[in-house]
Amino acid sequence: MSQIDYIFEIEQLVQRCLVEDIREGDITSEAIFAGDEIATASIIAKEEGVVCGIVVAQKVFEKLDNTVFFQALKKDGDDIKPFEAIIRVSGRVKSLLGAERTALNFMQRLSGIATLSRSFKNLVNQSNITILDTRKTMPGLRYLDKYAVRVGGCENHRYGLFDMYLIKDNHIKAAGSIKNAVDACLKHREVNMYKYKIEVEVADIEQLKEALGCDVDVIMLDNFSPENLKAAVQLVGGKVKLEISGGVTAHNISKYLDSGVDFISIGALTHSVKSMDLSMNIEL
Structure with a gap:
C-alpha cells in the first residue's frame, strides 16, 4: 500500500468509528444544547508518557465538523507530564463532545504503545540490538499500532x-x-x-x-x-x-x-x- 492508500484507510477508519459511537445522534448533547453554542476544550495527560496519535485525533474532529479549530500543542513522540495540555480545540460544543471519545480512544492506545516502545528502546540503548514489534496488533488498527511503535523508537x-x-x-x-x-x-x-x-x-x-x-x-x-x-x-x-x-x-x-x-x-x-x-x- 502507498502512503496515499494508508491515509485513505485512516480516513475510512475514523468514519467507521464515529458512526459506531454516534449513529443517529448524540442524544444527550442534542437534549442539552441548541446547536450553536461555542466552547474551547483541551486534551490533557493524566500521567507521564510519550504522545502519539495527534494527527488521527485531528481527523476525528475535522471529519465530524470541519469548522472545528484544532491546535496541536505537542507533536507525536514528545514526552508528556501529568496535566500538560496536548491539544486545544474550539468549535460547537456538540461537535467537541461528539468527537471526544473517539479521539481519546485513538490517542490513549497509540500513546500507550509509543510509551511502552520508548521504555524498551531505552533498555537496549547501550547495545546493538534492535527491538521489533509483531503482527499481534488490534484488528483494523495495524498501521496505526505499528506507527506508534516507530514513534516510540522501536x-x-x-x-x-x-x-x-x-x-x-x-x-x-x-x-x-x-x-x-x-x-x-x-x-x-x-x-x-x-x-x-x-x-x-x-x-x-x-x-x-x-x-x-x-x-x-x-x-x-x-x-x-x-x-x-x-x-x-x-x-x-x-x-x-x-x-x-x-x-x-x-x-x-x-x-x-x-x-x-x-x-x-x-x-x-x-x-x-x-x-x-x-x-x-x-x-x-
Whole structure:
C-alpha cells in the first residue's frame, strides 16, 4: 500500500468509528444544547508518557465538523507530564463532545504503545540490538499500532503476510522439514521476482543446524533460554542475522543485551499495552 492508500484507510477508519459511537445522534448533547453554542476544550495527560496519535485525533474532529479549530500543542513522540495540555480545540460544543471519545480512544492506545516502545528502546540503548514489534496488533488498527511503535523508537517487523517470508513451526510441520519450506519459498521468490527476505523460526539447536544449511536471511530463535542462546550464537558465528522471540520482558531483557543477537521481537508492544490516561476538559 502507498502512503496515499494508508491515509485513505485512516480516513475510512475514523468514519467507521464515529458512526459506531454516534449513529443517529448524540442524544444527550442534542437534549442539552441548541446547536450553536461555542466552547474551547483541551486534551490533557493524566500521567507521564510519550504522545502519539495527534494527527488521527485531528481527523476525528475535522471529519465530524470541519469548522472545528484544532491546535496541536505537542507533536507525536514528545514526552508528556501529568496535566500538560496536548491539544486545544474550539468549535460547537456538540461537535467537541461528539468527537471526544473517539479521539481519546485513538490517542490513549497509540500513546500507550509509543510509551511502552520508548521504555524498551531505552533498555537496549547501550547495545546493538534492535527491538521489533509483531503482527499481534488490534484488528483494523495495524498501521496505526505499528506507527506508534516507530514513534516510540522501536522498529517494525513485517507488516503482514505479504511482505516477508516467515517460516514458522506450523509451516515446517506441514512441509515436512525446514529445508522443504525454505526451498519452496526460494522458488516462489524467484518465480515472482520478489525481493522479500526469508526468515525461519527454530525451536532448538537441531533445527538451528538445519536452518544454517539453508539460504535464509534471518533465523528466529523461539523461546531459547539464555544458556541455549549462547550456544546458538556460537554455532551461527555471525553467518546470518539472529532474532530472539518469546519470553523477553522488561524485567529480564538485560540478560540478552550481550548475547550477540541482532533483534528481539516483543509482541507485548501492541498486544498487552496499557492505554495512556488522557482526558478532554471543556474550558469555561
